[in-house]
Amino acid sequence: MQIEKDNVFEGEVLLFINGLPPKEFPDVSNFERIYCTDGAYSYLKRAGIKPNIVSGDFDSLKLDEVDEDVTKVYTPNQDLTDFEKAIFLIKNDGYSNIVVFGGSGMEQDHFLGNIHSLAKYKNELSIRCFDDYGVYFFCENTTTINGFNGKILSLIPFPEATKITSTGVKYPLEEEDLGLSKRIGTRNTITEDVVEITFTSGNLLVFIQFKK
Secondary structure (H helix, E strand, O other): OEEEHHHOOOOOEEEEOOOOOOOOOOOHHHOOEEEEEHHHHHHHHHOOOOOOEEEEOOOOOOHHHOOOOOEEEEOOOOOOOHHHHHHHHHHHOOOOEEEEEOOOOOOHHHHHHHHHHHHHOOOOOEEEEEOOOEEEEEOOOEEEEEOOOOOEEEEEEEEEEEEEEEEOEOOOEEEEEEEOOOOOEEEEEEOOOEEEEEOOEEEEEEEEEOOO
16 A cells, blocks of 8 residues: 555545535545535535435435535445445445445544454555545555655554554554553654555554644
């Protein structure tokens, strides 16, 4: 996996979900299709953004409130979150590179549920989530991050990751294990143009804070 500052916002499709809406919206014209969950439709409409598809159980949005030319997909399964149902829909539509907004910033149990969904699909899809501070994603066993010198990097195991090595940061790791009940790697500083991260097994969630 390679993350570049110059194209960090690039993806095939854009997905808005019902967390905290961004203060600054991305250029939606750069994406092939725009999806949103029913809870995100209202804030998109206020921002003047029309999605191609809105999905969910429509408990927070009435069908007649959605513009006629927007495709509506009813996903009533209560065993899955609206985020996971949207991911599944996007996957079935043939897309694999997803940029997400609205994944955090409100109810924290929803945020943790969204992280669970990211972990579930990390080996099948490329999903990057953005908020008003930066980007977060599950990294691959070998990951290169370019162009974020001076920014904040956090490595969070979910729940564990083994033999992690990181370079290009103030406090590098060398084949160290991280775990939620042991040690996590928060608030490191990127000191070089290129950061290299490798690990052997587990799940490793990366946060890059490049905004204040």
